[in-house]
Every structure is written in C-alpha cells, then in structure tokens.
Amino acid sequence: MIGEWLDIGWVDEIPVRGSRTVQVTGGDDIAVFRTGDGKVFALADRCPHKGGRLSQGIVHGGAVACPLHNWRIALDTGEALGEDKGCTPVIPVKVSGGRVLLCRTSTMKAAA
Amino acid sequence: MEHQPPFPDTVFSKRREHLVVIGNGMAGCRAVEELIARDPTRYRVTIFGAEPHVNYNRIMLSPVLAGEKTFEQIVINNHAWYATNTIDLVTSDPVQAIDRAAKTVTARSGLTVSYDRLLIATGSDPFIIPVPGKDLPGVISFRDMADVDHMLEAAGKGGAAVVIGGGLLGLEAAHGLTLRGMKVTVIHLMPTLMERQLDEAAGWLLKSALESRGQVILTEANTAEIVGDTRVEGVLLKDGTLIPASLVVMAVGIRPSVALARDAGLEIGRGIKVDDHMVTSDPSILAVGECVEHDGNVYGLVAPLWDMCRALADGLTDSHSGYRGSVTSTKLKVAGLDVFSAGDFSGGGACEDIVLRDASRGIYKRVVVKDDRIVGAVLYGDTTDGGWYFDLLKRGEDIAPIRDMLIFGQSFASGGGTADPKAAVAALSDDAEICGCNGVTKGKVVACIGAGNATLDAVRATCKASASCGSCTGLVETLLAVTLGDEYSGERSVKTMCKCTSFGHDDVRREIVAQGMRSIPEVMQKMSWSTPDGCSSCRPALNYYLLCALPGDYKDDQQSRYVNERLHANIQKDGTYSVVPRMWGGLTNPRELRAIADVVEKYDAPMVKVTGGQRLDIFGIKKEDLPAVWADLNAAGMVSGHAYGKSLRTVKTCVGSDWCRFGTQDSTGLGVKVERMTWGSWMPHKFKIAVSGCPRNCAEATIKDFGVVCVDSGYELSVGGNGGIKVRATDFLCKVATEEEAMQYCAAFIQLYREEARYLERTAPWIERIGVAYIRERIVDDAEGRDALAARFLFSQQFTQDDPWAARAAGEHREQHAPMARFTPLDASREMA
Ligand code: SRM
Ligand SMILES: Cc1cc2nc3c(=O)[nH]c(=O)nc-3n(C[C@H](O)[C@H](O)[C@H](O)COP(=O)(O)OP(=O)(O)OC[C@H]3O[C@@H](n4cnc5c(N)ncnc54)[C@H](O)[C@@H]3O)c2cc1C
Ligand code: SF4
Ligand code: FES
Numbered sequence: 001m002i003g004e005w006l007d008i009g010w011v012d013e014i015p016v017r018g019s020r021t022v023q024v025t026g027g028d029d030i031a032v033f034r035t036g037d038g039k040v041f042a043l044a045d046r047c048p049h050k051g052g053r054l055s056q057g058i059v060h061g062g063a064v065a066c067p068l069h070n071w072r073i074a075l076d077t078g079e080a081l082g083e084d085k086g087c088t089p090v091i092p093v094k095v096s097g098g099r100v101l102l103c104r105t106s107t108m109k110a111a112a
Numbered sequence: 113m114e115h116q117p118p119f120p121d122t123v124f125s126k127r128r129e130h131l132v133v134i135g136n137g138m139a140g141c142r143a144v145e146e147l148i149a150r151d152p153t154r155y156r157v158t159i160f161g162a163e164p165h166v167n168y169n170r171i172m173l174s175p176v177l178a179g180e181k182t183f184e185q186i187v188i189n190n191h192a193w194y195a196t197n198t199i200d201l202v203t204s205d206p207v208q209a210i211d212r213a214a215k216t217v218t219a220r221s222g223l224t225v226s227y228d229r230l231l232i233a234t235g236s237d238p239f240i241i242p243v244p245g246k247d248l249p250g251v252i253s254f255r256d257m258a259d260v261d262h263m264l265e266a267a268g269k270g271g272a273a274v275v276i277g278g279g280l281l282g283l284e285a286a287h288g289l290t291l292r293g294m295k296v297t298v299i300h301l302m303p304t305l306m307e308r309q310l311d312e313a314a315g316w317l318l319k320s321a322l323e324s325r326g327q328v329i330l331t332e333a334n335t336a337e338i339v340g341d342t343r344v345e346g347v348l349l350k351d352g353t354l355i356p357a358s359l360v361v362m363a364v365g366i367r368p369s370v371a372l373a374r375d376a377g378l379e380i381g382r383g384i385k386v387d388d389h390m391v392t393s394d395p396s397i398l399a400v401g402e403c404v405e406h407d408g409n410v411y412g413l414v415a416p417l418w419d420m421c422r423a424l425a426d427g428l429t430d431s432h433s434g435y436r437g438s439v440t441s442t443k444l445k446v447a448g449l450d451v452f453s454a455g456d457f458s459g460g461g462a463c464e465d466i467v468l469r470d471a472s473r474g475i476y477k478r479v480v481v482k483d484d485r486i487v488g489a490v491l492y493g494d495t496t497d498g499g500w501y502f503d504l505l506k507r508g509e510d511i512a513p514i515r516d517m518l519i520f521g522q523s524f525a526s527g528g529g530t531a532d533p534k535a536a537v538a539a540l541s542d543d544a545e546i547c548g549c550n551g552v553t554k555g556k557v558v559a560c561i562g563a564g565n566a567t568l569d570a571v572r573a574t575c576k577a578s579a580s581c582g583s584c585t586g587l588v589e590t591l592l593a594v595t596l597g598d599e600y601s602g603e604r605s606v607k608t609m610c611k612c613t614s615f616g617h618d619d620v621r622r623e624i625v626a627q628g629m630r631s632i633p634e635v636m637q638k639m640s641w642s643t644p645d646g647c648s649s650c651r652p653a654l655n656y657y658l659l660c661a662l663p664g665d666y667k668d669d670q671q672s673r674y675v676n677e678r679l680h681a682n683i684q685k686d687g688t689y690s691v692v693p694r695m696w697g698g699l700t701n702p703r704e705l706r707a708i709a710d711v712v713e714k715y716d717a718p719m720v721k722v723t724g725g726q727r728l729d730i731f732g733i734k735k736e737d738l739p740a741v742w743a744d745l746n747a748a749g750m751v752s753g754h755a756y757g758k759s760l761r762t763v764k765t766c767v768g769s770d771w772c773r774f775g776t777q778d779s780t781g782l783g784v785k786v787e788r789m790t791w792g793s794w795m796p797h798k799f800k801i802a803v804s805g806c807p808r809n810c811a812e813a814t815i816k817d818f819g820v821v822c823v824d825s826g827y828e829l830s831v832g833g834n835g836g837i838k839v840r841a842t843d844f845l846c847k848v849a850t851e852e853e854a855m856q857y858c859a860a861f862i863q864l865y866r867e868e869a870r871y872l873e874r875t876a877p878w879i880e881r882i883g884v885a886y887i888r889e890r891i892v893d894d895a896e897g898r899d900a901l902a903a904r905f906l907f908s909q910q911f912t913q914d915d916p917w918a919a920r921a922a923g924e925h926r927e928q929h930a931p932m933a934r935f936t937p938l939d940a941s942r943e944m945a
Contacts, residue, residue, distance in 0.1 A: 024934075
C-alpha cells in the first residue's frame with residue numbers, strides 16, 4: 001500500500017517567495033509555493049482566468065500574481081482576490097522534517 | 113538488582129503506587145510538582161536524570177552563557193525539594209531500557225527499578241547536520257549545562273566561533289559568545305533569520321541589529337564541512353568560503369528524543385504519541401514535554417508543557433481534564449532586542465495584514481487578522497503589546513470594535529470604547545513632535561496647513577513633515593482633517609507607488625539614494641510600508657531602483673522580477689516560451705541562421721518568425737528545454753536578445769551608405785556599435801533604438817526611444833518616440849558631427865532615463881511629463897553633466913553585459929527550469945495490489 005502523502009523533496013528546493021512545479025502524467029502540473037514566511041502551499045498550476053502558469057508568478061504575502069494578466073490568487077484557498085472571480089484547486093500539502101509532502105489523492109486527481 | 117529507596121514505604125500507611133520519571137528536566141519535574149500539589153501521598157516518585165544536576169530552568173541557559181545569571185540562580189528545585197517531597201533522584205544515570213512486560217526500567221549503571229506508572233520526559237536531542245567533521249572536538253550543540261560549560265571554556269581562550277543556525281537558540285548562543293569576547297559568525301541556510309518565527313521585515317531588522325553589534329551574519333549559507341585535524345579549525349561553506357573557528361555550535365534544530373520509547377515498542381510518530389491525558393499506547397506509560405506528539409503536533413517551547421503537565425497530573429489523580437493543544441508565542445532573550453511572534457502569520461486569502469513601521473525608532477509591528485480575529489502577530493523593537501495580542505489571539509476575541517486602533521497597542525486601543533483618534537490628535541499640545549525624522553511639531557504642521565497647504569503632498573513639500581520615513585503620515589492626515597474639517601478631501605497630487613505605501617515613485621527613489629538604502633526590506637522598513645513584503649507592483653520597482661542606485665553591488669532579487677526577466681524568455685499564453693537571440697543591428701550570417709534552424713528542428717519549435725524588431729523569434733519552447741536551447745545558440749556566438757526585459761531591446765538599422773544610393777553615413781555600423789554599448793542594461797521600461805541612413809528614415813528612428821537619422825553633415829538625434837497604442841514621434845534633441853558624439857549622447861540620455869524615470873514609464877510619457885526642454889538642458893547644454901551621465905552608464909554596463917543565457921546554460925538557477933518531482937499515476941487495480 002502506498003502512503004497517503006507523496007514526498008516531493010526538500011523545502012529548501014523551493015525558492016523563498018517563489019515556486020516549483022510537480023509534473024503529473026496526464027494532467028496539469030502542480031505549483032508548490034513557498035512564501036516569505038516560509039510556509040508552503042500547493043495549487044493546480046492553472047489560473048482560473050485563462051490558464052496562466054501560476055508557478056511563474058510573483059509571490060507576495062499569501063498570494064501569487066498570475067504572470068499572464070496579473071490576477072491575484074490566494075495561496076491557501078485558490079480563490080481569485082479583489083474584483084476577480086474564480087478558483088483554482090488546492091492540493092493539501094505539509095512539511096515534515098524538512099520534506100514537502102503532497103496529498104496523494106488530490107495529486108492523482110489532478111491528473112484525472 | 114533492586115534499588116533501595118531512601119524513603120521506605122513503611123512510613124506510609126498504605127502501599128503507594130510507584131511513579132518512575134525518566135528525565136529530570138523541565139517537563140518531568142513540573143509534572144511531579146503538579147502531582148504533589150494535587151495529592152502528595154498517592155505516588156512514590158523516582159526520577160532518573162541523565163545530567164548530574166538538580167532540576168534547572170533550561171531556557172535560562174542563555175543568560176548563564178551571557179554572564180547575566182549563575183547556575184545557582186536558575187535552579188528550579190534544589191536537593192531540599194526532592195527530600196521534602198520524598199522523591200528519589202538518580203542523577204548522571206540515563207535509563208537505557210524499558211521492559212513493559214516486567215514493568216521495570218534499567219539505567220546505564222545497571223540499576224533496575226520497577227514501576228506502576230512510568231512517565232517519559234526525555235525532551236529533545238539537538239539535530240546534528242551530517243557533514244564531515246561533525247564529531248571533531250570543539251563542535252558542540254546548545255542544549256544543557258554541559259554545553260554551556262564547554263562554550264565558557266572555549267570563550268576563555270578567545271578567538272573565533274561559528275554558530276550554525278540563525279534560529280532562536282543559535283542567536284542566543286551567538287549573543288552570549290559575543291559578550292564573552294569571541295568573534296562570532298552565524299551561518300544560516302535561509303535568506304532571513306528566525307524564519308519560522310519572523311517574517312522578512314522583522315528578520316531584516318534583526319540581522320541589521322546583530323551586525324551592528326559586531327556579529328557576522330551569513331544568510332543563504334550552506335555548510336559543506338567542518339575542518340580540522342585533531343580539533344575544529346574552521347567551517348567550509350559550499351561556496352568555498354572558509355571561516356576559521358576554534359568553536360562550532362550547531363543549533364539547527366531539535367528532534368524529539370524517542371529512542372527509548374521506540375525500543376520499548378510504543379507508538380511513535382514524530383514524537384511519542386499521546387492522547388489528551390498524556391497517556392501513550394501503553395496505558396501504564398505516560399509521556400510529556402518535547403518528546404511527545406499530541407494531535408499531530410510537537411512543541412519546542414515551554415508554555416505548552418505547562419498545560420500538558422496540568423492535564424497529566426489531573427489524569428494521574430483521576431480528575432481527567434485533558435489537553436487540547438497549544439498556540440505558541442516566541443520571544444528572543446537577547447538584551448536590547450525586542451522580538452516577539454505568535455500564531456500563524458503566513459497570511460493568505462481571507463487574511464489581512466495591519467502593519468505599523470516606525471523607522472526612526474526601529475519598530476515593526478504586524479498583526480494578521482482573519483474574520484475579525486487575530487491569527488498571528490510579529491513585533492520587532494517594541495514588544496510591550498505582545499502579551500495582549502497573544503491573549504486576544506488565544507481567546508479568539510472579535511477585534512472589529514477596536515480594529516482601527518489595534519496596531520497602536522493596548523493602552524491606545526482600550527482608551528475607553530470612545531477612543532477617537534481625531535480627538536486624541538486634536539488634544540496634542542502645539543509643541544508635540546509629529547515628525548521625528550525632520551523634527552516638526554504639531555504647531556508647525558498646523559501653521560503650514562493654515563498657510564494654504566491643504567493636501568498631504570503640499571504639507572510634505574512645505575514643512576517636510578512625513579516626507580522622510582512616512583510613519584507619521586496618519587498623524588499628518590488627521591491634522592489635515594482636524595484643521596480643515598469638511599474642506600479636507602484627502603485628495604493627493606502625488607500618485608502613490610501602490611497600495612503598500614503613501615509615497616510616490618519619485619519620493620522613494622530620492623530617499624533610496626539620500627539614505628543609502630541597500631535592500632528591499634530596508635526600503636520597506638525605512639519608508640513605512642504598510643504590507644509585510646510588498647506586492648507584485650512595488651517589488652519589481654524597488655528591485656530596479658536599487659539595482660540602478662548600486663551598480664555592481666546590489667544583489668538582484670529574482671523573486672521580485674516578472675517571470676520573463678526571471679526566465680530570460682517570453683512566456684506565452686500556453687505556458688511555453690519564445691526565444692529571441694540578439695542580431696546586432698539586424699545583421700546575421702549563415703552560422704547564426706543555421707544554429708537557429710537547428711534549434712527549431714531539434715526542439716520541435718512550432719513556429720519561427722521575423723519580428724518587428726529585425727530578428728528571429730523562436731516560439732513554443734518548453735521551460736525545461738530553455739537551457740539547452742540557449743547552450744546551442746551560445747555555441748554559434750549568439751546571446752540573449754532581451755526581448756523579454758525592461759531593458760534595451762533592439763537597435764534597428766537600415767542598410768545605409770554601404771549599399772543604399774541615398775545613404776549618407778554607415779547607419780548599420782553605427783547601429784551595431786550602439787547595440788554593443790547598450791545591450792544588457794536594465795531600465796524603467798523597454799527601450800528601443802534605431803539608426804536610419806537618411807531622412808527617408810527606413811528604420812523608423814523617429815518612433816523609437818532614441819533615434820538617429822544620418823544626414824550629410826552628421827547625425828540628428830531625437831528622443832521619446834514609440835509605436836504602440838498611442839504613437840508618439842520623437843522630439844528633436846540636437847545634431848552632432850561624429851559617431852562618437854552620437855554614442856555619448858545616447859549613453860547620457862539612457863542614464864538620465866534610468867535614474868529619473870519611474871518604473872514602467874517609457875521615455876514617451878516620461879518626456880511628456882518633464883518636458884523636452886529639461887532633457888536638452890541636461891544632455892545638450894550641460895557638457896560636464898552629460899559626460900558624467902555617460903560615465904555612470906558605462907560604469908554600470910560593466911556589471912550587466914554578461915549573457916544571462918550563458919550562465920543559465922551552464923546550470924545557474926537550474927531549479928527554475930526543472931520540475932521538483934514527476935509522478936505517473938498507476939492504474940487503480942495495480943495500486944491496490
Ligand atoms: C515579437 C514582437 C512581434 C513580432 O512578431 O514582430 C512583439 C511581441 C510582443 N510585444 Fe511588441 N513585439 C515586437 C515589436 C514591437 C514593435 C516594433 C518595433 O520594435 O519596432 C512595437 C512598436 C514600437 C514600440 O515599441 O514603440 C511594439 C509595441 C509593443 C507594445 C506597445 C509599447 C508602447 O509603448 O505602447 C507592447 C506593450 C508593452 O510593452 O507594454 C508590446 C508588447 C509585446 C509583447 C511583449 C506582449 C506581451 O507582453 O507578451 C509581445 C511578446 C511576444 C513574445 O512572446 O515574443 N509591444 N512591439 C516584436 C519583437 C521585437 C523584437 O525583436 O524584440
Ligand atoms: C538554550 C535554550 C534556550 C531556550 N529558550 C527558550 C525560551 O526562551 N522559551 C521557551 O519557551 N523555550 C525555550 N527553550 C526550550 C525549552 O527549554 C524546552 O522546551 C524545555 O526545556 C523542554 O522540556 P522537556 O522537559 O521536554 O525537556 P528537557 O528540559 O530537555 O528535559 C529532558 C531531560 O531528560 C533528560 N534525559 C533524556 N534522556 C534521558 C534518559 N534516557 N534517562 C534519563 N534522563 C534523560 C535530559 O538530560 C534532560 O535533562 C530553550 C531551550 C534551550 C536549550
Ligand atoms: S500586437 Fe498584440 S498580439 Fe501582436 S505581438 Fe504585439 S502584443 Fe501580441
Ligand atoms: S490567465 Fe491568469 S490572469 Fe489571465
């Protein structure tokens with residue numbers, strides 16, 4: 001039986017105020033973010049507006065600005081902030097002993 | 113062998129149950145204290161301690177190291193306490209095995225004791241990073257009195273120490289060793305100190321304060337090896353730096369001490385698993401303190417332990433109350449540094465930050481609010497209200513009624529339910545100081561407003577109040593409202609940079625230079641930013657302003673750059689990238705064309721197109737393939753075309769006098785020279801140049817940021833044009849006689865633009881704003897000034913003219929191109945098997 005969490009690597013591999021992606025065959029990438037406060041979040045790497053790669057945006061506070069048209073997306077809820085409306089799926093993520101762990105079911109669902 | 117207790121059970125009327133405690137530390141002894149307070153006769157108690165001491169206050173080891181306290185002063189329970197309470201204390205004898213079937217524990221000396229109830233309170237083990245040299249004499253951790261004795265002995269000999277780890281413990285160790293006369297370097301892996309407790313802003317303040325005390329703080333520094341023959345001689349970093357040291361303190365973290373419990377077969381997660389009554393998977397065995405995991409959490413501070421000990425003692429005396437987990441707060445115990453943090457301050461969607469910064473007093477306060485409740489707080493410089501915020505947080509108090517005054521602290525916010533900031537400001541005396549930076553009193557501000565300065569910007573310009581750090585902006589605005597009443601509309605003539613600040617671009621630039629600021633967190637602190645780490649508008653602007661002010665010196669912040677500049681390619685709507693190599697002056701040759709053709713085929717680029725900027729654009733390249741594409745183009749001598757940057761884009765040329773029947777000068781040759789001089793520079797916005805060989809102007813030089821039109825007698829220079837949505841033809845600047853002059857004017861103009869335009873302001877709107885007469889004054893009339901500008905431009909070019917693609921192709925920032933992990937879901941039936 002495979003565990004409930006997928007180990008994707010060390011926290012330090014994600015730049016502070018930046019992100020890395022995780023590829024899931026057959027589905028969208030997952031964007032894994034690290035904020036200025038060192039917290040880690042994961043979202044489907046797809047802007048609710050027109051599918052921009054959120055992993056490539058500028059991370060500030062608890063949000064990321066999409067690189068295509070600058071929508072701001074909350075990292076914890078995946079909701080678009082301000083005037084914009086839309087939501088991108090959140091993938092539960094946790095950090096344990098310096099390793100970043102993604103929720104297995106949600107990750108695999110992202111591929112479905 | 114059965115140990116003889118000093119207090120035979122016979123003195124008590126009934127046989128007491130035997131409670132054996134492993135660990136004579138903070139949690140173990142506190143649990144016993146709580147138990148005795150409830151029922152002093154129910155249990156006979158034996159405590160095993162690995163250390164030779166009675167129970168002392170571990171958190172006070174820092175003041176002992178710093179020389180502020182003696183060991184005697186930090187003892188919590190002396191020998192008399194153990195005697196009075198008939199507790200059998202076994203010191204210097206760690207328990208090595210638990211036999212759950214026989215209900216006995218055996219210590220290193222061989223001593224075996226049987227128990228009715230066993231309490232494990234073994235605390236934590238310091239984490240030792242697995243680098244070569246970690247076992248050399250002189251490498252220690254910071255956990256107990258023996259470590260402090262080691263440090264004091266080393267410090268007695270003087271010399272240098274390295275502390276690995278810039279968290280709470282590491283900084284306290286560094287502080288103590290500094291006071292003891294050692295030269296201390298702190299090595300920290302993360303970009304900011306105490307990153308688990310502090311945000312970037314507070315971390316930066318802390319770092320500056322420690323540096324001013326003489327400590328060397330290296331952030332983003334990775335230890336490769338501890339070097340030395342028979343004992344430690346220094347620390348070698350991954351980047352090759354060697355720091356000599358006779359003492360190395362590792363303070364990189366702690367791990368719950370679970371070995372004993374694991375060997376005994378108890379259920380272990382990150383710590384020893386316990387229920388709400390601190391009972392482990394064996395009903396006769398309890399555990400408490402840093403060694404436990406409760407509800408998925410492990411703790412590394414004392415406050416939660418007190419609560420655990422309460423629940424534990426209640427359980428042991430059959431009045432179960434239960435432990436429900438703790439929210440923690442942290443304070444740094446370093447004299448003169450007031451640092452406090454509590455709760456969760458990572459922010460996020462529904463969270464709002466309330467930030468107060470006071471640069472002159474070195475204060476940063478941030479309270480994170482979610483649904484009208486405080487969820488986190490970070491305080492630096494003034495922590496008096498830490499306890500109050502923490503209390504509001506723990507109680508989940510609705511702060512809506514005091515929200516506007518919350519950040520000013522308890523005494524202000526609870527100044528009666530009626531506290532009205534307007535009334536409070538109106539009540540200030542005339543000589544009360546409003547602006548600390550510029551020494552402006554209330555009387556002066558009011559007089560200034562009375563003299564007709566009816567906006568914040570006018571007040572700033574006239575009496576200078578709030579013009580430097582801006583932390584009194586709120587006060588000045590209130591004074592405007594109080595003095596002008598309904599007339600005050602709050603209108604501003606200066607557009608602020610973004611919502612994070614009350615200053616405009618020009619103010620920020622001016623202060624960066626005037627105050628010699630050197631980093632983004634420094635600007636945010638000194639100019640009272642209202643957010644903890646800015647936004648996607650101000651971060652890139654600040655990054656550019658600093659880069660421009662400190663050529664060669666400023667460390668570019670990659671995360672403050674828009675993706676195109678971070679990845680040195682243009683992001684497309686499908687997430688792929690386009691790649692445009694430079695073609696100097698629009699010239700190319702078979703070798704370059706072949707290299708491009710090869711790249712198009714090799715990487716399956718779906719399209720290649722001639723751009724409007726006279727070069728070729730390769731579309732549809734995957735992020736992962738970018739480094740390889742660049743390596744191939746580099747091999748043919750091509751470099752980045754910066755088609756993605758707020759930087760020099762293209763220098764368009766026409767064929768000129770070499771071929772064209774109308775050509776007056778070598779426009780192609782000049783274009784190439786100009787591009788060689790200007791490529792690679794970062795600017796407020798994109799910048800385009802063109803050189804046409806005659807007034808027919810085939811290179812469209814009069815709609816470029818800098819245009820050259822060649823004529824028989826020389827070169828006509830013009831500036832401030834662009835195509836785009838709003839076409840603007842250039843303004844004529846002047847005519848010069850030689851190519852050298854044309855180049856020099858170009859360099860000077862670019863530098864003026866770099867130094868004075870606002871971020872994302874192209875030359876056309878910039879010149880519309882300031883007027884072309886000003887440009888002529890600076891570039892044409894003032895020869896000396898022109899020389900100086902051109903010299904500053906060429907100086908800064910020294911640092912930016914390496915091809916960013918070459919560095920990437922060689923592996924720099926490799927992480928930006930590769931995914932962190934890849935998964936292929938297995939088909940469900942196989943997964944179940
Ligand atoms: C590739 C190219 C179109 C082409 O296939 O010819 C192009 C493509 C884009 N242009 Fe352009 N512009 C291109 C030449 C031009 C020109 C012609 C020129 O340079 O002579 C102009 C008019 C001249 C000018 O700049 O004044 C031009 C005026 C703009 C503008 C309007 C600028 C303005 O100040 O109003 C924008 C929008 C902006 O920059 O904010 C823009 C923005 C863009 C962006 C960056 C849109 C974006 O933000 O993603 C396009 C990027 C596509 C990509 O991923 O590569 N592009 N763009 C040309 C690249 C030139 C090069 O070799 O570097
Ligand atoms: C220098 C320093 C400064 C600190 N500052 C703060 C602070 O400011 N605020 C704060 O909240 N917290 C602070 N802490 C953390 C705090 O000290 C701990 O959270 C607390 O001591 C944990 O209590 P404990 O009983 O679980 O572990 P400990 O106090 O470590 O007690 C465990 C004891 O068990 C002993 N032991 C381990 N294994 C065995 C065995 N097999 N047999 C017998 N004995 C054994 C150990 O020797 C130790 O004496 C600091 C810690 C240090 C080291
Ligand atoms: S004209 Fe518009 S669509 Fe065409 S490249 Fe420029 S920005 Fe893109
Ligand atoms: S696709 Fe993200 S903002 Fe448009």
